[in-house]
Amino acid sequence: MLIFQSRPVMGTGYRPVRGYNLNYEGDGDLSETLFVQWEPKSGPSPKGQRWPPAAPDFRTQCLDYYDAALTLRDQISVLFALAIEQPEDFLKEKEHISRMRFIHYPEGAQAGNGMGAHTDPGIFTILYQQPGSKGLQVLTPENEWIDVPAVPGHLIVHFGDQMGCLTNDVFRSPLHRVVTQPGTERYSIAMFSYVDVNVAFGPLAQFVSAARPAKYETVVPQDEYKKLETRYLRDSKL
Ligand SMILES: O=C(O)CCC(=O)C(=O)O
Numbered sequence: 001m002l003i004f005q006s007r008p009v010m011g012t013g014y015r016p017v018r019g020y021n022l023n024y025e026g027d028g029d030l031s032e033t034l035f036v037q038w039e040p041k042s043g044p045s046p047k048g049q050r051w052p053p054a055a056p057d058f059r060t061q062c063l064d065y066y067d068a069a070l071t072l073r074d075q076i077s078v079l080f081a082l083a084i085e086q087p088e089d090f091l092k093e094k095e096h097i098s099r100m101r102f103i104h105y106p107e108g109a110q111a112g113n114g115m116g117a118h119t120d121p122g123i124f125t126i127l128y129q130q131p132g133s134k135g136l137q138v139l140t141p142e143n144e145w146i147d148v149p150a151v152p153g154h155l156i157v158h159f160g161d162q163m164g165c166l167t168n169d170v171f172r173s174p175l176h177r178v179v180t181q182p183g184t185e186r187y188s189i190a191m192f193s194y195v196d197v198n199v200a201f202g203p204l205a206q207f208v209s210a211a212r213p214a215k216y217e218t219v220v221p222q223d224e225y226k227k228l229e230t231r232y233l234r235d236s237k238l
């Protein structure tokens with residue numbers, strides 16, 4: 001039995017179809033998701049983490065991918081830190097939390113709300129899409145939803161809300177959604193990288209000026225995660 005994910009943002013575990021309602025509208029998302037956190041291959045698993053017992057290789061394969069994704073995250077963090085004119089370890093030192101979400105969108109007879117429009121909350125996200133699968137869309141600055149193709153050998157990297165906060169929206173978190181396509185299922189894997197829950201966090205001085213006043217207050221991420229979870233729980237259909 002997979003453990004139900006009771007904390008929708010920072011928890012781990014399984015949520016079935018309609019277990020999320022990310023745009024807070026309608027009947028919930030058609031995705032079913034398994035959230036895991038990193039753990040050493042030698043175990044033991046952290047509290048709340050359960051792996052599907054029917055697929056013994058799944059855990060090892062997931063953790064192999066997780067290790068590779070974290071290495072990539074560290075490399076990208078250096079690039080983003082330099083891009084915002086900070087020392088190369090600036091983001092790496094802040095990013096102490098990650099979660100990986102394995103997502104399945106079941107096949108349906110018609111197009112559906114796979115995952116409602118949302119931005120991701122962390123620093124940035126590394127997203128793997130099953131090659132050839134369809135459905136991911138991103139909103140352009142011109143307010144147009146465009147498809148994000150699943151190109152074999154490619155990963156999608158996009159900013160999250162914490163990067164928006166840090167850079168006063170110079171690097172913005174894109175609004176995205178998944179519209180399931182009739183007659184096909186879809187798999188994807190998202191890895192979210194977050195800053196330490198207890199370290200106060202706000203726009204860097206270099207991104208704030210009289211012409212560009214701060215759009216965000218300095219916050220403690222823990223409080224923001226709690227607010228987001230309260231909202232997700234309120235709007236969940238479960
Ligand atoms: O399935 C996808 O490609 C999108 C997943 C996503 O946006 C998320 O997990 O936050």
Ligand SMILES: [Fe+2]
Binds near residue numbers: 118119120176
């Ligand atoms: Fe997302």
